[in-house]
Amino acid sequence: MTSGTLFCFAHRGYQRSASENTLQAIEHAMELAVVGIEIDIWNIGGQLLVTHDRRLGRLQPGRELITDMCAEALRKRPLPCGNTIPILQEVLELVGDRAQLNIELKGPNCANLFAQEVRAFVIDKGATFDQYIVSSFDQRQLYECLCLLPEVRRGVIILGVPLDLATCATPLKAYSLHTALDFLNTDLLADAKQRGLKNYIFTVNEPDDLILLAEQGIDGVFTDKPQMVLDFNARILASKAAG
Numbered sequence: 001m002t003s004g005t006l007f008c009f010a011h012r013g014y015q016r017s018a019s020e021n022t023l024q025a026i027e028h029a030m031e032l033a034v035v036g037i038e039i040d041i042w043n044i045g046g047q048l049l050v051t052h053d054r055r056l057g058r059l060q061p062g063r064e065l066i067t068d069m070c071a072e073a074l075r076k077r078p079l080p081c082g083n084t085i086p087i088l089q090e091v092l093e094l095v096g097d098r099a100q101l102n103i104e105l106k107g108p109n110c111a112n113l114f115a116q117e118v119r120a121f122v123i124d125k126g127a128t129f130d131q132y133i134v135s136s137f138d139q140r141q142l143y144e145c146l147c148l149l150p151e152v153r154r155g156v157i158i159l160g161v162p163l164d165l166a167t168c169a170t171p172l173k174a175y176s177l178h179t180a181l182d183f184l185n186t187d188l189l190a191d192a193k194q195r196g197l198k199n200y201i202f203t204v205n206e207p208d209d210l211i212l213l214a215e216q217g218i219d220g221v222f223t224d225k226p227q228m229v230l231d232f233n234a235r236i237l238a239s240k241a242a243g
Contacts, residue, residue, distance in 0.1 A: 005236050006210065007220025008229040009036035009102055011203055012052065015224055019059060019079035021050045023086050023094055034226045036100040041088055041114065042107035047071040048088035048117060052106060067107065088114070092121045097131060102155065102222075105136040105145075115148035135178055142172050155200065159183065165191035176200050178222070181209060189216065207232065 013025025014032065021039055029037055040052040049071055056062035060077040075085050088103070095101050103118075105111060114134065122129055134145050135155030142154050153175035156168055165188050166177050176198035179188065189199050201213055202222035210232045213221060223229050 003211070003214030003236065004217065005233040006214055006218060006229055007036060007198075007200070008034050008226055008233070009038045009100075009200070009220060009222045010034045010226040011038050011222045011224050012040065013037060014226060019081040019083060021052060021085070022079060022081065022083045023090060024081065024083055026091060026094055029226055030095070030098050032226055032230060034099060034230065036102060036220070037095060038102040038104065038222050039088075039091055040104045040106040041110055042066060043110045043113055044069065044071040044074060044107075046113070048110065048113055049074065050086045050088060050091055054107065088117055089121070092118070096125075097127065100131050100133065102133045102135055104157070105134065105138060105141050108138070108141075110136075111141040111144035112148060115145060115152075118152060119149060133175065135176075139168060139172060142174070146173055157202075161185045161188050166195055166197060167191075169195060169197055176219075178202060184213075184216075186216070189218070193217070204229075 010029035012020035014029035015025055017028045018024035026037055039050050041048045041050055044066060054065060056064050059079050066074055078084065105114065118132060121127060129151035132152045133155045134152050135157050136142050137157045142156065145154060154172050155176040155178050156172060156174045157178040159180050160183050162168065169177055174197060177192040178200045181201050181204055192199050198219040200220045201218055204210060204221040204223050205225050207228060210229065221229060
């Protein structure tokens, strides 16, 4: 096997052992010694809540839009594992310098508050901006992050194959392009690489896809099965050592 290892982002933590995006799921992912964690945030009444869905019903009881609720009420509704929705500050504290943290801006009006909270955390804790990536489908918010907090790397998430390939990453001074596995395209990947971008693919949960991506020189993956990726990387390294 001559392909390379893949940077592993645990997608919303390790969901096998706790509900997604909870402190418990994140802690369990780090116990596996993953190098990266991915979370989602929404601005709910001036608080950055770590959650994915815009509407209740999948993980929490109800049908309300979360943007119509107050943060305290939303955090009181239990998740399937019995835990509650954390705030970004709690995740920053938990992760510390133990892993790279990819923070996806899911909802509107997150960028300004995100920049304030991350800058304050780094200054207060003597941490480093280098361990964070802020990503989003919302390129306007990513541009706002560039203006407000240029020290944090930006990841552009796309769903599909743009006519101009990875051109959108240039004005954002992006670090990485996050591409959906269903829209894997060699021209897009090559264009991103030529622009100096990391190619990260979401969401990768099958071993044969790992082989395909590694052979194509992909830099990393977002996965619900981090142990699968860690085992794959271990086999790659063992093969090279035996080599």
